[in-house]
Amino acid sequence: MTxxxxxxxxxxxxxxxxxxxxxxxxxxxxxxxxxxVREVGDGNLNLVFIVQSAKGSVIxxxxxxxxxxxxxxxxxxxxxxxxxxxxxxxxxxxxxxxxPEIYHFDEDQALIVMEFLSPHVILRTKLIxxxxxxxxxxxCGTFCARMAFRGSELSMKSPDKKADVALFAGNVExxxxxxxxxxxxxxxxxxxxxxxxxxxxxxxxxxANIDLKRVAQSMLAKFASTTETMLHGDLHxxxxxxxxxxxxVIDPEFAQxxxxxxxxxxxxxxxxxxxFSQPAHxxxxxATYQTWILSVIEDCFTTFEQEFRHxxxxxxxxxxxxxxxxxxQGQSSASACDAVLEGIWSDALRFxxxxxxxxxxxxxHNADFESIEDTSIRxxxxxxxIEMGTTLILTADTLHTPKxxxxxxxxxxxxxxx
Amino acid sequence: MTxxxxxxxxxxxxxxxxxxxxxxxxxxxxxxxxxxVREVGDGNLNLVFIVQSAKGSVIxxxxxxxxxxxxxxxxxxxxxxxxxxxxxxxxxxxxxxxxPEIYHFDEDQALIVMEFLSPHVILRTKLIxxxxxxxxxxxCGTFCARMAFRGSELSMKSPDKKADVALFAGNVExxxxxxxxxxxxxxxxxxxxxxxxxxxxxxxxxxANIDLKRVAQSMLAKFASTTETMLHGDLHxxxxxxxxxxxxVIDPEFAQxxxxxxxxxxxxxxxxxxxFSQPAHxxxxxATYQTWILSVIEDCFTTFEQEFRHxxxxxxxxxxxxxxxxxxQGQSSASACDAVLEGIWSDALRFxxxxxxxxxxxxxHNADFESIEDTSIRxxxxxxxIEMGTTLILTADTLHTPKxxxxxxxxxxxxxxx
Numbered sequence: 001m002t003x004x005x006x007x008x009x010x011x012x013x014x015x016x017x018x019x020x021x022x023x024x025x026x027x028x029x030x031x032x033x034x035x036x037v038r039e040v041g042d043g044n045l046n047l048v049f050i051v052q053s054a055k056g057s058v059i060x061x062x063x064x065x066x067x068x069x070x071x072x073x074x075x076x077x078x079x080x081x082x083x084x085x086x087x088x089x090x091x092x093x094x095x096x097x098x099x100p101e102i103y104h105f106d107e108d109q110a111l112i113v114m115e116f117l118s119p120h121v122i123l124r125t126k127l128i129x130x131x132x133x134x135x136x137x138x139x140c141g142t143f144c145a146r147m148a149f150r151g152s153e154l155s156m157k158s159p160d161k162k163a164d165v166a167l168f169a170g171n172v173e174x175x176x177x178x179x180x181x182x183x184x185x186x187x188x189x190x191x192x193x194x195x196x197x198x199x200x201x202x203x204x205x206x207x208a209n210i211d212l213k214r215v216a217q218s219m220l221a222k223f224a225s226t227t228e229t230m231l232h233g234d235l236h237x238x239x240x241x242x243x244x245x246x247x248x249v250i251d252p253e254f255a256q257x258x259x260x261x262x263x264x265x266x267x268x269x270x271x272x273x274x275x276f277s278q279p280a281h282x283x284x285x286x287a288t289y290q291t292w293i294l295s296v297i298e299d300c301f302t303t304f305e306q307e308f309r310h311x312x313x314x315x316x317x318x319x320x321x322x323x324x325x326x327x328x329q330g331q332s333s334a335s336a337c338d339a340v341l342e343g344i345w346s347d348a349l350r351f352x353x354x355x356x357x358x359x360x361x362x363x364x365h366n367a368d369f370e371s372i373e374d375t376s377i378r379x380x381x382x383x384x385x386i387e388m389g390t391t392l393i394l395t396a397d398t399l400h401t402p403k404x405x406x407x408x409x410x411x412x413x414x415x416x417x418x
Numbered sequence: 419m420t421x422x423x424x425x426x427x428x429x430x431x432x433x434x435x436x437x438x439x440x441x442x443x444x445x446x447x448x449x450x451x452x453x454x455v456r457e458v459g460d461g462n463l464n465l466v467f468i469v470q471s472a473k474g475s476v477i478x479x480x481x482x483x484x485x486x487x488x489x490x491x492x493x494x495x496x497x498x499x500x501x502x503x504x505x506x507x508x509x510x511x512x513x514x515x516x517x518p519e520i521y522h523f524d525e526d527q528a529l530i531v532m533e534f535l536s537p538h539v540i541l542r543t544k545l546i547x548x549x550x551x552x553x554x555x556x557x558c559g560t561f562c563a564r565m566a567f568r569g570s571e572l573s574m575k576s577p578d579k580k581a582d583v584a585l586f587a588g589n590v591e592x593x594x595x596x597x598x599x600x601x602x603x604x605x606x607x608x609x610x611x612x613x614x615x616x617x618x619x620x621x622x623x624x625x626a627n628i629d630l631k632r633v634a635q636s637m638l639a640k641f642a643s644t645t646e647t648m649l650h651g652d653l654h655x656x657x658x659x660x661x662x663x664x665x666x667v668i669d670p671e672f673a674q675x676x677x678x679x680x681x682x683x684x685x686x687x688x689x690x691x692x693x694f695s696q697p698a699h700x701x702x703x704x705a706t707y708q709t710w711i712l713s714v715i716e717d718c719f720t721t722f723e724q725e726f727r728h729x730x731x732x733x734x735x736x737x738x739x740x741x742x743x744x745x746x747q748g749q750s751s752a753s754a755c756d757a758v759l760e761g762i763w764s765d766a767l768r769f770x771x772x773x774x775x776x777x778x779x780x781x782x783h784n785a786d787f788e789s790i791e792d793t794s795i796r797x798x799x800x801x802x803x804i805e806m807g808t809t810l811i812l813t814a815d816t817l818h819t820p821k822x823x824x825x826x827x828x829x830x831x832x833x834x835x836x
Contacts, residue, residue, distance in 0.1 A: 152643075153639070153642055153643070158590070158594060158597065158642070159590050159594075162587065162590045162593070163590065165587050166584060166587035166588055169580065169583050169584035169587050170584055172576070172577050172580045172581065175580070176576060176577075179576065179737060180737075184737070184740060184742070184743065187743050188742050188743050188746070188747065190742075207747070208747070208749070210744070210749055210750070210751075210753060210754075211753070213743045213744065213754075214739075214751075214753060214754040214757055217738060217739045217740075217743065217754060218754075218757065218758075218761075220737070220738060221571070221646070221738050221758075224571055224576070224737070224738070225570075225571070225644055225645045225646045226643055226644055226645070227643045227644070227645060228639070228643045319597060319598075319602070319638070319642075320635060320638060320639050320642070321632075321635045322602060322635075324602070324606050324608075325602065325605050325606050325631045325635070326628070326631065328606070329606065329625070329626070331626070331628055332628070333628075333632075335628060335629070335632060336628075336631075336632040336635065336636075339632055339636065340636075340639075343636075
């Protein structure tokens with residue numbers, strides 16, 4: 001039975017509706033009545049089913065036509081599954097093994113069938129539980145560097161890159177969520193905002209800071225009007241799944257073209273929030289675990305730089321910084337690579353600071369802080385995070401190395417702002 | 419007779435082929451046999467006909483499927499007429515009266531019928547002839563400011579702007595011309611380059627300057643990966659038509675989304691080249707006329723800033739720098755406007771320097787210099803222009819006002835580099 005009009009799946013109808021798909025038959029076997037189906041989505045934007053049989057297992061992810069978080073009053077176009085599919089296929093090519101394998105895509109049903117990552121769990125859960133993941137920073141740094149470089153005109157042929165920009169330019173509503181919730185709402189009393197009440201004085205001061213709002217808006221302008229590379233668009237510890245020795249990136253439905261520093265900056269913010277929230281989650285292992293989180297941040301940026309430099313030297317086949325201008329003239333392009341990396345770094349720090357703000361001040365908070373039920377414990381930790389965010393946004397140019405960033409985090413981790 | 423397959427017009431076939439068009443009948447009358455037709459195109463990219471009758475006159479512009487400058491070996495898509503049409507209609511809305519009125523557009527024939535500007539002549543011709551145009555700088559500054567502001571998310575609703583970016587993203591080949599000829603070819607010994615032989619030592623030194631090439635490439639990256647606003651894309655004194663008291667902008671077939679500082683920077687470069695070339699074109703009126711050209715540059719930037727600030731205060735209805743963050747909180751956004759203008763200014767100066775280079779070193783030179791037949795006169799003037807271009811690219815951040823820019827021009831106008 002082939003269905004073309006969109007209809008949301010449920011655990012009852014899924015086997016019948018998908019039984020005819022060769023990709024599923026290959027993974028799960030022909031007898032769909034033997035498939036077991038569980039819905040496991042966190043429910044913000046999508047239905048997510050684990051479908052298992054004696055033969056194997058898959059994830060079936062279907063977009064919902066609205067944001068569940070705020071009821072069906074916030075409609076969201078189903079075509080985001082189309083962009084997610086295109087993002088996943090590009091990510092798989094640019095950093096093989098970094099994302100789940102795709103088995104099937106149905107545009108009409110806004111449905112992607114993909115590899116079930118098991119026993120992986122959402123990284124944020126592990127970070128709250130105090131679990132380490134070997135190689136996490138290097139994995140993230142490599143992923144971000146390969147996406148940044150290989151999705152740009154440093155690497156891609158211009159006609160291919162421009163055609164891809166045109167493809168993703170059809171996505172309007174998804175970037176609008178980020179533009180509003182991330183870059184603007186934190187900085188005024190927007191309708192859907194919420195924050196821990198004890199933060200009132202800090203929030204008041206932040207929203208009165210004209211310089212801060214000016215720079216945050218300049219980063220919004222950059223986010224909305226830059227097409228340097230294809231972004232994941234929503235890279236945080238909730239969109240990474242890990243086991244103790246391996247990680248995968250999931251959920252690129254916010255993929256868009258944007259500035260190279262965006263993904264790594266947003267991700268660093270989520271590690272910093274994990275760091276600042278730890279005093280509420282850990283016991284005697286607090287110092288050790290916080291040190292590990294900072295090492296992830298350092299590894300992430302250090303590996304990003306190493307990988308980016310490596311690709312600069314080995315895969316610079318696009319029109320930007322053409323070898324014809326440098327190497328072919330017997331001249332080094334190393335200083336040009338330095339300058340590009342500096343730009344990515346300072347952009348990343350500013351995006352990082354903005355993400356640290358919005359996760360405490362806007363609509364969608366992080367479990368790192370939100371799971372701390374006692375607000376008298378939560379608020380001082382959030383305050384450190386917010387104040388460091390402000391420092392990053394306003395003084396990004398004064399930080400030069402990943403260690404500068406983690407030293408700043410250590411300093412803020414000792415401060416009392418309330 | 420309606421024709422859908424593309425076929426180039428000629429003076430013989432034009433009346434028959436266009437006689438059925440209501441828009442032409444309205445302008446020229448019904449008797450097409452009474453229309454007189456002249457081909458007047460400069461012939462690089464298009465056929466341009468003046469069609470006149472006792473009743474009136476129109477321009478018929480038809481794209482050619484190749485670049486005539488280099489024979490039909492360089493094919494160019496006819497769809498650029500589609501982008502030119504869309505650019506003209508947007509420009510007419512954003513700065514009424516600044517562009518020719520459109521009477522008819524035929525996508526299949528890549529053909530636009532528009533107002534015949536008469537007795538306007540190409541501004542570059544007037545600049546070489548030593549003629550002034552009243553209000554020229556203010557016209558250009560107003561045009562550039564309105565295009566920059568009203569085509570951006572400072573003014574436009576984001577869905578409208580993003581849809582427009584998607585529309586123009588289909589244009590790949592035209593930006594590629596600018597990317598190659600303007601930003602890259604001047605800086606190495608590219609196949610189609612040519613320069614005045616006496617400039618050899620200066621060209622050698624320029625092409626050995628790694629810092630210069632790094633910054634020029636960073637501006638290429640910005641040009642190719644920024645969608646701040648819809649650009650004219652090819653704004654120079656050859657795409658402005660003037661009478662003594664009035665000017666109009668024509669030929670936006672290189673329209674694309676790009677950085678706000680691009681058009682005004684490219685235009686300023688063309689005024690600076692007019693300035694530096696004057697010693698070969700003028701007699702006793704040299705000093706007076708050069709001073710007038712510099713006043714045009716100053717007026718252009720000063721008016722740009724005034725108009726942009728005015729629009730910032732009166733038409734800031736887009737998502738960027740929302741009033742909700744500033745004015746609605748009783749706070750001024752003036753410092754944010756300052757910062758945006760500073761960014762546009764320093765971008766403009768770097769684009770300006772690059773345009774000054776490419777017009778002497780790459781494929782398409784300017785008549786300002788090219789019409790100086792004696793290369794021993796031409797070369798020293800071009801040298802001043804090239805050296806000032808380098809200074810602009812490398813030290814844009816040290817110039818703060820339009821007078822800083824024109825003072826720099828005066829200083830270079832006194833120097834001998836050969």
